[in-house]
Amino acid sequence: MxxxxxxxxxxxxxxxxxxxxxxxxxxxxxxxxxxxxxxxxxxxxxxxxxxxxxxxxxxxxxxxxxxxxxxxxxxxxxxxxxxxxxxxxxxxxxxxxxxxxxxxxxxxxxxxxxxxxxxxxxxxxxxxxxxxxxxxxxxxxxxxxxxxxxxxxxxxxxxxxxxxNRFARRTDSFFVTDDCISCGLCEQNCPAHTITLQSGRPVWGKACYQCTRCINACPQKAIQYGEKTRHRGRYTFREWEKKEMNG
Ligand SMILES: Cc1cc2nc3c(=O)[nH]c(=O)nc-3n(C[C@H](O)[C@H](O)[C@H](O)COP(=O)(O)O)c2cc1C
Ligand code: SF4
Ligand code: SF4
Missing domain, CATH: 3.40.50.360 (Flavodoxin domain)
Known part of the structure; x- marks a missing residue:
């Protein structure tokens, strides 16, 4: 196994x-x-x-x-x-x-x-x-x-x-932009179950592994962590695979 x-x-x-x-x-x-x-x-x-x-x-x-x-x-x-x-x-x-x-x-x-x-x-x-x-x-x-x-x-x-582990895994820097389409993917996929959709927008609880799944997998690139992530790319294995297959 x-x-x-x-x-x-x-x-x-x-x-x-x-x-x-x-x-x-x-x-x-x-x-x-x-x-x-x-x-x-x-x-x-x-x-x-x-x-x-x-x-x-x-x-x-x-x-x-x-x-x-x-x-x-x-x-x-x-x-x-x-x-x-x-x-x-x-x-x-x-x-x-x-x-x-x-x-x-x-x-x-x-x-x-x-x-x-x-x-x-x-x-x-x-x-x-x-x-x-x-x-x-x-x-x-x-x-x-x-x-x-x-x-x-x-x-x-x-x-x-x-x-x-003690100081960096904070959730207060997460925010969502107006590009969010309320699809609920971030809420469904968070392995720490820390995201809930409130009035159609994700809200973060305190627990977070900082796995970056929510940021990287949002189809709208609507999730940010501080200002720096606005100007960065996104990566998931699945997206890479799709791009690779489409040449
Ligand atoms: C919070 C965090 C910390 C990381 N720290 C390191 C690190 O110390 N050294 C390193 O080589 N990569 C580091 N990485 C990169 C990941 O280990 C790497 O991209 C990994 O393959 C992601 O695997 P996953 O797609 O299964 O989550 C870090 C990634 C994250 C999200
Ligand atoms: S995955 Fe992105 S678009 Fe979907 S609800 Fe979450 S923030 Fe909004
Ligand atoms: S980084 Fe990972 S654990 Fe933290 S809120 Fe996003 S999906 Fe959940």
Whole structure:
């Protein structure tokens, strides 16, 4: 069984690719309410994006509830560049036999602009190739640690990640422009269930993973986080796929 968390679809796609290459199934951790029984599973995998050189809260919380078995365990994080010590921190909660980081398009529109189509396509093409090797190594039960930790990983996964979780995941900077068509997609799709439509417009509660799904997936680009996101692009794996298919 391969468990995943994904804000904008990269990690969901990666989990699906590995599952089809090794003949397994995927499950979204945000849709699991009671810890699943993994007894009898041949392998247990975790796939998720890197948030501020760390593991996103929903994945970390899920992993902590999961019973440890003798199954081959592996984790794959998708990231724009580097993962810090995220995998080592995850490994302290659930023993991991194999760890990988995989560069995928950057979705952190709050911090900087997203990748353009050409850059995103280049990254996904490389990731596709890397996944074939990864799946073979998983099938062969090879213990691998192929993680780009980057510079100063202790500092970034320590104090910077703490600061992100403690102070940066605020919702008061969200606002919606008049381009909103009240379609309700943001409310339906928020994995933290923090958005409600009030008089046809999204209103944010306090909880937020900062997964950027609401901002990146709004069909009208109506959701902003401070002024900077007005002038930035948007990225979801699904939109990239559509553009790629349309040439
Ligand atoms: C809140 C947040 C923080 C991020 N921090 C990092 C980071 O520390 N290092 C990095 O390489 N990418 C970082 N990224 C980029 C994502 O990890 C990357 O785009 C990932 O593939 C998104 O996966 P998803 O589509 O499954 O959500 C961050 C993205 C978000 C939304
Ligand atoms: S997804 Fe965008 S257009 Fe749809 S309700 Fe939310 S803000 Fe409005
Ligand atoms: S409010 Fe937006 S960024 Fe925060 S968890 Fe929900 S979809 Fe993700």
């Amino acid at each position: 391969i468990f995943y968390f994904s804000g904008t679809g990269n990690s969901q796609w990666v989990a699906g690719q590995i599952a089809s290459l090794i003949g397994d199934e995927t499950r979204d951790v945000t849709k699991i309410s009671t810890p699943p029984d993994v007894t009898g599973e041949k392998q247990v995998g975790f796939v998720f994006p890197i948030y501020a050189w760390g593991v996103p809260e929903p994945m970390m919380n899920f992993v902590k509830t999961l019973k440890q078995t003798d199954a081959f365990s592996f984790a794959v994080c998708t990231c724009g560049e580097e993962a810090g010590l995220a995998m080592k921190k995850l490994g302290k909660c659930y023993p991991l036999r194999s760890c990988y980081s995989l560069v995928m398009p950057n979705n952190y529109v709050i911090g900087s602009d997203v990748d353009d189509l050409a850059a995103a396509s280049q990254k996904i093409k490389k990731a596709k190739q890397a996944l074939v090797t990864m799946a073979r190594q998983i099938r062969e039960r090879q213990p691998v640690y192929e993680v780009t930790e980057g510079s100063l990983p202790g500092l970034k996964s320590g104090v910077v990640n703490y600061g992100f």
